Amino acid sequence: MSWYSKIKSKIEKKDDSPELKRGQVKHILISEFERELPEFNFLEYRNGCYTFENIRTISGRNVYEHLHITFALKDRNLSCSVASRINKNYLRSNRYNTGLINRHIDLIVLKKGTGVIPVEEAYYFHNRRVKTTTGIIKQIAKDFNKFGKSFLQKQVKQFEKSELLKTGFNFIDNLVIDKSELNDQMEKDLNSGGHLISSIKNETYLNLKSELQNVKGINRETRKNIPKLAYELLEFYAVGK
Structure with missing residues (x-):
């Protein structure tokens, strides 16, 4: 059939x-x-x-x-x-x-x-x-x-339980920067880079991504998601959590 x-x-x-x-x-x-x-x-x-x-x-x-x-x-x-x-x-x-x-x-x-x-x-x-x-x-x-x-x-x-998420949330919980400016900078990078997360060059984003990449014991598949995780954590921070 x-x-x-x-x-x-x-x-x-x-x-x-x-x-x-x-x-x-x-x-x-x-x-x-x-x-x-x-x-x-x-x-x-x-x-x-x-x-x-x-x-x-x-x-x-x-x-x-x-x-x-x-x-x-x-x-x-x-x-x-x-x-x-x-x-x-x-x-x-x-x-x-x-x-x-x-x-x-x-x-x-x-x-x-x-x-x-x-x-x-x-x-x-x-x-x-x-x-x-x-x-x-x-x-x-x-x-x-x-x-x-x-x-x-x-x-x-x-x-x-995730140490990766704990690290990320701890980062944004202690972050004190202008949320609108952060959001505008990330959106500008995304718009100019074809909406690829790899195009984000904002310093706060790069610092968070680096901290997440330094977390031990993360499997390869999860590690691939770190750039997106860093972006979504900062996006969450920017909208007021």
């Missing part, structure tokens, strides 16, 4: 329930998540995306955990992503983030363990009817409980 045939079989699935009415998906999402994900509260609906939020306080800092669900009636699919962010200004960013303190990843990628996913498996497909769509939302809650929460718990442990 071709990928198109597989998708067609999902979106044309027959059931005896009525078609979805305008706004009904929001009601189903809130109802199911209140039961299955009680710690996550409905936060907002914006640009087709429903966001649910849980806020943890770790070492005196808020960590914003988000479940984003985009519902497409015409295309008959839902896409879902999970985020753990210390900078709440990233709330409405639809970009995935592989960094350490503002991570944002697709739920199906977490479920599959890979970003290489056939198109017929890359979304939660629905048929515009109440029964099937409710079942799909139940599946999303199940997947989030199994894979999303595991991801979020790893982030919690990182915030609690």
Whole structure:
């Protein structure tokens, strides 16, 4: 069966329930998540995306955990992503983030363990009817409980235990410089350097990056994230923490 045939079989699935009415998906999402994900509260609906939020306080800092669900009636699919962010200004960013303190990843990628996913498996497909769509939302809650929460718990442990993050937060906690000037300088470097983090030449950024690179016991994959971490820490500092 071709990928198109597989998708067609999902979106044309027959059931005896009525078609979805305008706004009904929001009601189903809130109802199911209140039961299955009680710690996550409905936060907002914006640009087709429903966001649910849980806020943890770790070492005196808020960590914003988000479940984003985009519902497409015409295309008959839902896409879902999970985020753990210390900078709440990233709330409405639809970009995935592989960094350490503002991570944002697709739920199906977490479920599959890979970003290489056939198109017929890359979304939660629905048929515009109440029964099937409710079942799909139940599946999303199940997947989030199994894979999303595991991801979020790893982030919690990182915030609690990582010497790299402790070093970074200690740096910005003791930093006393003009926040607007810092932000303007970094943005200027990024704009002139094609938005590559490697183009940032700000002295404070370079000092922080150097301190982070001197932390011992960091694996190679995490070490690759140090330039981005230094930038996001200073960005967090600049917006007022």
